[in-house]
Amino acid sequence: MVTILTLLLFLMNGISMLGQSSTASSGPPPPAQRTPVDLPIDGSVYLLLIAGLVYGVYLIIKNKRVSDTHS
Numbered sequence: 001m002v003t004i005l006t007l008l009l010f011l012m013n014g015i016s017m018l019g020q021s022s023t024a025s026s027g028p029p030p031p032a033q034r035t036p037v038d039l040p041i042d043g044s045v046y047l048l049l050i051a052g053l054v055y056g057v058y059l060i061i062k063n064k065r066v067s068d069t070h071s
Helices: 002-018 045-070
Strands: none
Touching: none
């Protein structure tokens, strides 16, 4: 029984896909051609990289001072 229902479901799905119109005029209109907006995505990458390096050096120095005081 389950096999017959599964087969019927797949056949109905295929029939509904074949029932769609294949002409180009039946679909929605094409989207309007817009020019892309030029946004500087990587404009501040260098500043972020420098900030990360400064913060990393700060953490290294801070950890060295803490380990020196415990010795």
